[in-house]
Amino acid sequence: MIDRDRFPVDPWRLIETRYSEDGMGETLFGVGNGYLGLRGNHIEGRGAHEHGTFINGLHETWQIRHAEQAYGFAEVGQTIVNAPDAKVMRVYVDDEPISFDDADVRDYRRTLDMRTGVLERVVVWETPSGKRVRIRDERIVSFEERHLAILRLEVVVENSDAPVTVSCQLLNRQDGAGVYAGTPAAAQAAGFDPRKAEKIADRVLQPDEFWQDGLRSALSYRVAASGMTVAVVADHLIETENEYTARTLIEPDIAKNVFRVQAKAGVPIRITKVVSYHTSRGVPPRELVDRCRRTLDRVVVEGIDEQFRRQEEWLSAFWSRSDVQIAGHDDLQQATRWCLLQLAQASARADGSGVAAKGVSGSGYSGHYFWDTEIYVLPFLTYTSPQWARNALRARVLMLPAARRRAAQLNEAGALFPWRTINGEEASAYYAAGTAQYHINADISFALGKYVRATGDEEFLRREGADIAVDTARLWTTLGFWRSANGSGETFHIHGVTGPDEYTTVVNDNLYTNVMARYNLRYAAKVVREIEELFPEDYARLVERTGLGPGEAAEWERAAEAMFIPYSESLGIHPQDSLFLEREVWDLAHTPADQRPLLLHFHPLVIYRFQVLKQADVVLALFLQGNHFTDAEKLADFEYYDPLTTGDSTLSAVVQSIMAAEVGYQDLALEYFEQSIYVDLHDLHHNAADGVHVASAGGVWTALVCGFGGMRDYAGELSFDPRLPEAWPSLSYPLQWQGSALQVTVTRDTLTVEVRSGAPVPFTVRDMTYIATTEAPAVVPLADQGPVIPGRPTLRQFQDARRDDGTRLSASVPVITTSIPVIGVED
Numbered sequence: 001m002i003d004r005d006r007f008p009v010d011p012w013r014l015i016e017t018r019y020s021e022d023g024m025g026e027t028l029f030g031v032g033n034g035y036l037g038l039r040g041n042h043i044e045g046r047g048a049h050e051h052g053t054f055i056n057g058l059h060e061t062w063q064i065r066h067a068e069q070a071y072g073f074a075e076v077g078q079t080i081v082n083a084p085d086a087k088v089m090r091v092y093v094d095d096e097p098i099s100f101d102d103a104d105v106r107d108y109r110r111t112l113d114m115r116t117g118v119l120e121r122v123v124v125w126e127t128p129s130g131k132r133v134r135i136r137d138e139r140i141v142s143f144e145e146r147h148l149a150i151l152r153l154e155v156v157v158e159n160s161d162a163p164v165t166v167s168c169q170l171l172n173r174q175d176g177a178g179v180y181a182g183t184p185a186a187a188q189a190a191g192f193d194p195r196k197a198e199k200i201a202d203r204v205l206q207p208d209e210f211w212q213d214g215l216r217s218a219l220s221y222r223v224a225a226s227g228m229t230v231a232v233v234a235d236h237l238i239e240t241e242n243e244y245t246a247r248t249l250i251e252p253d254i255a256k257n258v259f260r261v262q263a264k265a266g267v268p269i270r271i272t273k274v275v276s277y278h279t280s281r282g283v284p285p286r287e288l289v290d291r292c293r294r295t296l297d298r299v300v301v302e303g304i305d306e307q308f309r310r311q312e313e314w315l316s317a318f319w320s321r322s323d324v325q326i327a328g329h330d331d332l333q334q335a336t337r338w339c340l341l342q343l344a345q346a347s348a349r350a351d352g353s354g355v356a357a358k359g360v361s362g363s364g365y366s367g368h369y370f371w372d373t374e375i376y377v378l379p380f381l382t383y384t385s386p387q388w389a390r391n392a393l394r395a396r397v398l399m400l401p402a403a404r405r406r407a408a409q410l411n412e413a414g415a416l417f418p419w420r421t422i423n424g425e426e427a428s429a430y431y432a433a434g435t436a437q438y439h440i441n442a443d444i445s446f447a448l449g450k451y452v453r454a455t456g457d458e459e460f461l462r463r464e465g466a467d468i469a470v471d472t473a474r475l476w477t478t479l480g481f482w483r484s485a486n487g488s489g490e491t492f493h494i495h496g497v498t499g500p501d502e503y504t505t506v507v508n509d510n511l512y513t514n515v516m517a518r519y520n521l522r523y524a525a526k527v528v529r530e531i532e533e534l535f536p537e538d539y540a541r542l543v544e545r546t547g548l549g550p551g552e553a554a555e556w557e558r559a560a561e562a563m564f565i566p567y568s569e570s571l572g573i574h575p576q577d578s579l580f581l582e583r584e585v586w587d588l589a590h591t592p593a594d595q596r597p598l599l600l601h602f603h604p605l606v607i608y609r610f611q612v613l614k615q616a617d618v619v620l621a622l623f624l625q626g627n628h629f630t631d632a633e634k635l636a637d638f639e640y641y642d643p644l645t646t647g648d649s650t651l652s653a654v655v656q657s658i659m660a661a662e663v664g665y666q667d668l669a670l671e672y673f674e675q676s677i678y679v680d681l682h683d684l685h686h687n688a689a690d691g692v693h694v695a696s697a698g699g700v701w702t703a704l705v706c707g708f709g710g711m712r713d714y715a716g717e718l719s720f721d722p723r724l725p726e727a728w729p730s731l732s733y734p735l736q737w738q739g740s741a742l743q744v745t746v747t748r749d750t751l752t753v754e755v756r757s758g759a760p761v762p763f764t765v766r767d768m769t770y771i772a773t774t775e776a777p778a779v780v781p782l783a784d785q786g787p788v789i790p791g792r793p794t795l796r797q798f799q800d801a802r803r804d805d806g807t808r809l810s811a812s813v814p815v816i817t818t819s820i821p822v823i824g825v826e827d
Contacts, residue, residue: 002682011333016110023049023689030361031141034350037360045088049689053083054360057353059422061226078422080367082174086275092165116312132158143314146349151273164263172253207252208285217255220285230279233292239270322384327729335677339697346694354395362691368420371440372695374447380701386455399424414474432505436498441472442516453716462538473524476517492562501617507577512621521560525553573640586612587811597648615649627714635663639793654699658707661723664787718763722746751780
């Protein structure tokens with residue numbers, strides 16, 4: 001899969017052995033902390049897919065122009081802003097720039113060390129005159145100091161004296177042109193792809209304060225339409241025994257600190273660039289400049305080496321509570337750790353902002369937050385770093401006022417969270433695959449319940465989390481409606497929604513939506529009743545905040561119990577929605593590879609007419625609400641939907657892996673897992689250059705822990721039913737569970753649960769109850785690793801199947817027909 005000549009196997013480091021101009025490396029070697037992200041651009045500052053420096057939540061707004069306007073359409077778009085770029089430290093020897101375009105590179109090695117968080121590059125060049133130049137540069141974005149990045153450069157002319165110049169720059173690439181542009185013109189002119197960020201033609205960053213004081217430089221801006229502010233201040237430290245001079249340049253969009261050195265052979269030049277970024281939604285730029293100065297002043301006192309030491313110490317603690325160990329497979333171990341590091345880099349210091357689909361690694365999806373966070377990222381945060389999960393949930397609490405306004409605009413009670421957003425307002429211009437995904441309400445409530453259940457953080461629930469549960473539940477009671485037929489009693493239905501599968505939109509009774517809404521309603525009722533009974537003062541405050549009525553919980557419970565769950569008796573499966581089985585089946589096995597992904601080659605209306613999935617929908621419901629489906633139902637549903645699923649979404653393979661493992665397709669589970677783990681490292685979807693697929697990285701953790709590790713926590717009960725791949729000697733992973741730190745290890749014959757700290761932990765393995773304590777680990781014998789079914793499901797098993805109305809299922813591929821007029825030729 002992955003190019004092992006370029007990226008050799010190392011369980012703790014991602015190593016690149018040769019230079020490449022593809023944008024994938026910019027993503028793979030990016031460093032960030034959840035607030036600030038520096039793409040893996042080379043310090044020369046040229047030849048990039050995207051010169052990116054991104055700050056979580058820093059965005060511009062713009063008017064969405066709909067071809068045909070309608071009431072309630074999203075009106076204002078949001079897109080992430082490319083913050084001023086501090087990465088440039090351009091080296092000149094003999095007044096010639098060292099550039100990958102034409103230089104004679106004798107050695108090259110770039111390394112992201114996942115234990116230290118340091119990105120290091122070592123390059124040896126030889127100039128046309130035979131001078132051998134060794135350059136070593138490294139950078140970190142601090143996890144401890146949220147607003148801090150440090151870049152260090154060492155230049156040695158090994159075999160000759162030579163004049164060396166180092167030009168350190170701060171650049172406004174967002175509004176730059178030519179070599180200062182954030183994105184090359186070729187990329188801007190590329191074809192349509194909804195996964196990329198919007199481009200804004202007008203100036204975005206309006207200059208405010210800019211100055212230099214000695215070797216300290218500052219730029220600050222106000223974002224034109226959104227009104228946000230941003231400042232960057234950089235200190236420059238030079239250490240060398242060579243003679244040198246320093247000069248400066250300051251303009252609104254560029255600050256330069258240039259060092260001219262008379263380098264002696266073998267005498268190093270060391271330059272350290274200490275950078276601080278601050279942003280705000282309302283504070284003036286001058287105040288942000290002062291904050292940056294204070295950050296840098298503190299670093300001066302503490303020392304640069306101390307920041308690197310703290311980075312390594314922080315990561316040591318992170319790995320102790322997060323590292324998933326796969327014995328005997330260093331290639332998978334390397335990829336796993338890279339994915340887990342990306343989760344830290346996307347969320348650790350988000351600190352109350354959301355976790356974007358690309359984190360702070362690129363501009364893909366315009367820097368928006370989606371439901372991906374709650375379903376794919378929050379489980380990892382909840383079970384390894386609960387404080388980060390709490391912060392991410394608080395971001396949703398802060399969005400509640402906007403979500404309430406959105407619900408009212410769509411004639412619903414309660415709150416409707418936006419499908420994609422940065423500032424809390426809906427930013428999706430395509431309502432069918434955007435606003436109609438009401439399931440995001442249930443996803444957020446689900447993540448809240450999972451967090452509280454796993455951590456015991458009832459205080460957060462009572463103080464602010466319950467507001468989410470209440471207002472999301474309210475929406476379902478007005479969105480849904482009651483229907484009775486044939487004296488069988490009333491059922492509750494939800495119409496006109498889109499589930500996770502964006503290849504099937506605006507449908508009635510989407511199974512995933514109904515199942516998750518049922519959870520949402522039950523959970524909200526449970527929360528309200530428990531707070532009312534046990535914490536009357538908190539209940540009074542909840543009523544004051546939300547206007548909660550005395551009969552609402554009972555109404556939610558009634559709707560949940562009557563929720564319609566579609567089922568086809570003739571096929572023995574759960575239809576994805578009320579009309580899904582009436583559509584023709586898309587024959588994916590015979591769809592040409594050059595017509596994938598479907599969304600880039602077929603009009604949505606073509607796709608909507610077929611049974612074909614962008615991503616797992618029913619299968620995701622089977623995983624998240626697995627205690628409400630039988631083993632037979634899970635197997636039947638998986639076998640029906642797997643051949644219909646394109647995997648055009650990177651969110652899909654992880655869920656397919658988990659359920660394939662559970663129902664018995666264990667080889668297929670491993671195949672899907674490897675597709676997930678190499679989404680970015682092997683650029684399987686051909687868009688890794690736009691940023692890390694953060695949700696897929698979160699799904700990798702879930703596939704390991706819940707798929708192969710077999711962990712579930714239905715109804716607050718911790719359980720395990722592992723599915724260790726045959727070629728894996730063991731799998732071991734830590735968990736945080738209700739204040740206790742666990743280590744779970746699976747081998748072919750045993751499952752061991754150790755309590756590293758905290759209270760004893762009860763759990764079940766295949767319906768048998770055990771208890772692990774700090775004094776006595778629980779060692780559970782395993783007779784097997786669950787059922788085993790060879791191969792994979794195909795459409796052939798349904799060739800004689802019939803729908804409930806008696807019609808036969810048939811599969812086909814849409815044919816593109818072109819009418820070409822025939823021109824007669826006279827003899």
